[in-house]
Every structure is written in structure tokens, then in C-alpha cells.
Amino acid sequence: MVDETAPAKQQVDEESLEGQVKEMYRRVADDPHGEFHFEMGRGLTERLGYPADDLDRIPAQAIESFAGVGYYFHLAGIREGESVVDLGSGSGTDTFVASLKVGSQGQVIGIDMTDPQREKAERLRDEGGFANITYLKGYINDLPLDDECADVVISNGVINLVPDKAAVFREVARVLKPGGRLAISDIVTESQLPETVSCNADLWAACIGGAMQEDSYRAAIEAAGLSVEQVEPCAYEFISDSALGATEQWGVKSIALKAVKPA
């Protein structure tokens, strides 16, 4: 019997995949107006549901390199004074939005493995005076964080990129305080992707090849000890022909999801 929650280790060469993902997101940071399988920028954030008031208060250059796939802050319910961890924080859009919500008494930690993304976010944080944000270099399946340090873990368009998703959700359960929330947007599929797609490193780096079947994705979250409370569709569309083909054939789609760690 096939364990659908098992990591796709046999399907991709993880080392070359990591290099490809880092190169893709270096370009997202340094050359956001280049050619990608996916859309970026302010128009996308507005279509996904980010309030213009929030976007007006965060660095425009972060939004230019926004490569998220949905809006989930209404599910996160972030309050002043809370601690928020953003998995795969990129050039920082969601860390800046979270920073507005937690205020000066709260803190936001962004984790990303790609140096140019983190460096861009750090520069924009310093220029904009967002003193409550810290960026750390790290892998989201092995977080450089203490147990039970976060009220909320957020993530946008990132977990699909990690071969071992079960390890990511175990790390989320470890760093959340009891009663803490996970609120994310990510790419999932209606049917299991064939190897022709899941072994295509370019489609993987574009947030398609690594997408997990939706029921298996929810099962991996629950297996880590979190309860999935809400799942919603997001208004997200890929733009290249190859990405659109995969989207239509296998039901590749974006969802927003909230899960809770038992109190």
C-alpha cells in the first residue's frame, strides 16, 4: 500500500532541487520583473485579498517580490503582542503585514534558506523601521527555534516546495504554544501528480511539482497533532502554459488553511 503522506524522496534529487529553488527565489528577490511561471506584485496581493491599507504601510519593494499564493490573515486572527513565525518569508511581505498586527509589544520571525531573499527583507526592515521583525537563515523542516515559542505560525506558498512535508508540520507543532494557530496558503492538488510533473525541478520550484494531494496534505497536518479547522479556496492562478496545463489536468490549486494545536 502507498503511504501518501510519505515524503517524495524517490521522486526528486533533493540536493539539485534545493539549488534550483534557491536560484528561482534569488531571481524573485533581485529581478522581480523577469519571466516566471507565476505572477508577483501588488496587483496579485490585492486580488488575493490583502487590504490596500496594509499594503500602503509596508515596503513597496517587498510587495514587488511577493510570491505567495493566497491570503490567510483573516484565519490567523493575529493579536497585538503575539509572537509570529513566517515559514519561507521571502522578501518579507507577510512579515511586514504581521508586524503591523502584533505591534511594538509583539515579534515576528521570518525564516528563509535563500540569502538574497532574506537580505532584501532585512534591508527593507531596517529602512522602514520595522523593529519587531527578525530574519533567520534556516530550513522550515528543521527550525532554528525553541519549543513552544510561537502563538501563530504563518506561511505563504512555501510548504509545497519541501519534499518532507510531514517534517515541516512536526516542526510547526513543536514551536507552537499550546492553543497556538497555524494559518497558511499553499498549493495542493485534487489528484496525485504523476512523476513526469513531480520530477520536473522547474515545475517543482514554481510551486507545482511538489504539491501534495489535498486530503494527504490535511492528513499530514493532523498526523503532527494539529486540528484542521478551516480550509478555503484562494483566487490564485499560474500564468505560464506548462503551469496552466498541469493546473487543469491535476487540479493544482491554492487553499488557505487554519489548524490549531490542542491547548
Ligand SMILES: C[S@@+](CC[C@H](N)C(=O)[O-])C[C@H]1O[C@@H](n2cnc3c(N)ncnc32)[C@H](O)[C@@H]1O
Ligand atoms: C514561493 S516563495 C514565497 C515567499 C514568501 N512567502 C512570499 O509570499 O513572497 C518561497 C520561499 O520559500 C523559501 N524556501 C523554500 N524552501 C525552503 C525551505 N526548505 N526552508 C526555508 N525556506 C525555504 C524560498 O527561499 C522562497 O523565499
